[in-house]
Amino acid sequence: MxxxxxxxxxxxxxxxxxxxxxxxxxxxxxxxxxxxxxxxxxxxxxxxxxxxxxxxxxxxxxxxxxxxxxxxxxxxxxxxxxxxxxxxxxxxxxxxxxxxxxxxxxxxxxxxxxxxxxxxxxxxxxxxxxxxxxxNARHRLDERLARWLLTLHDRAGSNRFHLTQSDIAGMLGVRRATVSEVGSDLESRGLIKRGRGWVEVLDRDALEQASCGCYELMRGVMKDLRLPRPVPVGH
Missing domain, CATH: 2.60.120.10 (Jelly Rolls)
Incomplete structure (x- = not known):
């Protein structure tokens, strides 16, 4: 690659x-x-x-x-x-x-x-x-988490990636318990699936809808840098 x-x-x-x-x-x-x-x-x-x-x-x-x-x-x-x-x-x-x-x-x-x-x-x-x-200053944590997962999904080469709740909490600068609560909400809506030390994107389109508008703004900038297309869910 x-x-x-x-x-x-x-x-x-x-x-x-x-x-x-x-x-x-x-x-x-x-x-x-x-x-x-x-x-x-x-x-x-x-x-x-x-x-x-x-x-x-x-x-x-x-x-x-x-x-x-x-x-x-x-x-x-x-x-x-x-x-x-x-x-x-x-x-x-x-x-x-x-x-x-x-x-x-x-x-x-x-x-x-x-x-x-x-x-x-x-x-x-x-x-x-x-x-x-x-x-980070203005948007709800569920929107920020969705945006962050999309950013990883664009670059990971897979729908599933190895992450713990501690990893995510550290990246977003919040408590692990808060990440667990918000992650459970995204999971209950069928957007992601979580296991011990991993997260999988199940519904990319819905995750984009759950994100704040910052993801699309970032994606627009990075398209100019030839960011590869995300791996389709199900592959």
Whole structure:
């Protein structure tokens, strides 16, 4: 499976990167880099989902963006070779093509078209961060949960993904008991099914109806970044 950002590059730009790319596997919950750390590698997800987390006082955090194979992780949280302003954590296990930040910086310095491609992606990602912040501040938890599950479903490559209630609570910045209550409501309406450590999307269309309008706004932005179509329910 290809990374769609790399696939969208001009052939000459791809040739600059490909000799330096090495595939690396990441496990669910793995921290790719933490806030305040120097970012020394760029990750181009092939499968799985990486979440960017904003850290809060008292060891709490909340997700502000999700990145799958439509994008890249490692130069989107701060200046090149600078220190990250957020934590990048694997939300769903997968793999990525990786190169050093120095290699990527050199490739960027040689290509205006690659710099434009990176700018388009970072603008879309910033729009996602802004919309997520507004959503977290203004919308009900059931709407936010539906929106978040749709965001994962777009990138997961499957209708079922491994998630615990603690995982979801951590991403949304709420208590586990609250997630359990709201998740039970979505399940009773036939939108999702839950098991021990997993969630399955049963009715994609109904889940979109249950979400706030933020999902469609985010989806509109990410369509420009060639986000793959969601896997049809039932496959």
């Amino acid at each position: 290809d990374n769609l950002w790399i696939a969208s590059l001009d052939p000459a730009d791809r040739r600059r990167l490909q000799p330096h790319l090495q595939e690396r596997v990441f496990t669910q919950g793995q921290i790719l880099y933490d806030a305040g750390e120097a970012v020394d590698a760029v990750w181009f997800p092939l499968t799985g989902v990486v979440s960017l987390m904003t850290l809060l006082p008292e060891d709490r955090m909340v997700e502000t963006a999700a990145i799958g194979r439509e994008g890249l992780v490692g130069v989107t949280c701060g200046p090149m070779n600078g220190r990250a302003s957020s934590r990048a954590i694997a939300q769903l296990e997968g793999s990525a093509a990786c190169c050093s930040a120095d290699v990527f910086a050199d490739a960027l310095s040689r290509s205006e078209s690659m710099r434009m491609a990176l700018a388009r992606f970072t603008e879309g990602l910033f729009a996602q961060v802004q919309q997520t912040a507004a959503c």
